[in-house]
Amino acid sequence: MTYAIIEAGGHQLRIEVGRFYDIDYVPQSKPEAQLFFQRVLLLSYQTETIFGKPWIPGSYVRAKVLYHFQKKKVRVYKMRPKKKTRKIQGHRQLQTRIYIESIGMASTEA
Template sequence: MNTNTYAIIETGGHQLRVEAGRFYDTRHFSVLKPDTKILIYRVAMIHFQSQLIIGKPWLANAIVKARIIHSYNEKKIRVYKMHSKKKTRKKQGHRQKITRFMVDAIFLNGRNLSL
């Protein structure tokens, strides 16, 4: 795999720098089973052989092919609010759902750039 090739994608409200053959964690996709193949069309930029291809805001004909590995819950975040001298305390917790996916290939104009 060409380690020089990467893409900047937008998923789950975040921008990620992704390379083929690596896995990434993002906010939970809709209910998808493991080994489900997904296509990500929101590609903002591709770096390929020392040249940058930048979209405005997205690249036309650019696709990142990936597959779902598994979904899980992140560690619990505890929020504790206390007002001194008022005798009020509030303790809450939250666990974010996370999806781990593996990037298989980066395509531009039908050509696989990650080989």
């Protein structure tokens, strides 16, 4: 099983080829656009595992943007006790859903 750990949007993700993942919104991408992630922290294929220090030079992950969406609304409720002060605020985080097409290194494609 081939998998990699990448850094995307300030988070680390364990990814596999042929699956889709939700990452923080990538504003400069449109649906069906190609994304290349070069911050690969760990790469594992067949029986070999390569660790980066902090990243693996020459490695990449190619992904396709499927669509953009908003996560479920998070409500923030603030109240001051013994006062009639209440405040409800909502926030919906933007996300980008990507499909992993390939994981590879400079000359090898996994």
